Amino acid sequence: MILLLGETAAAREISECLNSRRLELMRMQMWSEKACLHLPSLIIDASPPSSTLKFTSLRNWCEQRGVPYLRLERPETIIPVSPLIYSVANWEDALLQLEQRVSSLYQDNGRLVTIFVTTGSHQLESIVRSPFARFARIVVRVLPEGRLVQKCQDMGIPPRNIVAMQGQFSKEVNRVFFKFYNADIILTRDSGSAGGTDTKISAALELGLEIVLIKRSTANLGLTVYSVHELLDWVDANVVRAT
Template identity: 80%
Template sequence: MIILLGETAAAREISACLRSRKLELVRMQTWSERTCLHSPNLIIDASPPSSSLKFAPLRNWCEQRNIPYLRLERPETIIPDNPLIYPVVNWEDALLQLEQRVCTLSQEKGRLITIFVTTGSHQLETIVQSSFARLARLVIRVLPEGRLVQKCQDMGISPRDIVAMQGQFSKEVNRVLFKFYGADILFTRDSGLAGGTDTKISAALELGLEIVLIKRNTICQGLTVNSVKELLDWVDANA
């Protein structure tokens, strides 16, 4: 049995390919030891980079039992050297940087500052409840799933400020969206080329937006591949 982690586009592609190979597959978004009463033969982690810490106990669990833990890790994006980009290493630092930038821009412009958020709905409540939220308008881009849209609305995000779309997005699409919503700040994380980080950054810079970017953490992932094809080749050779 193979356990597949993640709700990314890559995870969906992997799921379809593995099922076409008639392999027994279980998809999970969260994990606890109780979910693995029957030990799997392989764990495939195709979750976003932000989930690395969340699944660290599972990696340890697999290591103790000699179960392969295969991580799909998108290559890190080469970030241009630009004064409009504010790189941070974690969510807490991102909130501090957002507070500084929102307060500064609010004083300069004398109005609400629009933050275009592409980190999804995860931990969004910490922005909504932050001290700088009163100075900001939040525009949230999430996957077009009812539960995610509802989650945003439950936190008080207006429907007009929820962009429910499935990527990848070209530079042109990002540019149009940022301009349409009047974005002042892009808040994003490095999800690699496959996650469209490069096109988001280039579009934002072209419009003169400030960018608060959560960089990739460097936790060791064990077995790592950099593409769906490489992952499937490994499964074919080892599963």
């Protein structure tokens, strides 16, 4: 059995291709050891880059049991050189950078600073509960799922500041959103061109907005491929022929 992690477009494509090969497949968004009643022959991780650290325990579990763990990683985005881009290594550094930028912009402009969050609802509460939140208006873009919209509302974000839409978005669409909400700071992470990082950055720079960019984790990912085609080639060579 192959265990496929992730609800991305790439995960859906992989699922269709593996099903066409008549391989036994189970798709999961979250993982727990109890969920694996039988030892899988392969685990494919096609989750977003933001999930990399979340599955560290799973990678360790696979290593202990000799189960191949194959990670589909999006190529890094080529980041332009700009004084408006503040690159950070992790979420904690992002919060520190946001605190500094919000404080500076609030002192300069004397009004609430609008942070347009494109990293979804995961870890959003740490922004909402942060000391600098009283000087900021937080706008968040999430997938159009009721539970995510409700989660944002439960944190105190009003519906008018919740954009429930599924990307990927073009530069023009991002530009319209950022301008409509009068954004000052864009919070995003490097999720590759497949995640629209390049279009967010180019739209923000065109509007002269500041960008807090969370760079990729340097965690050891083990077996790594950088395209669905490369992943399927690996499966064909190492799984299909063995069945």
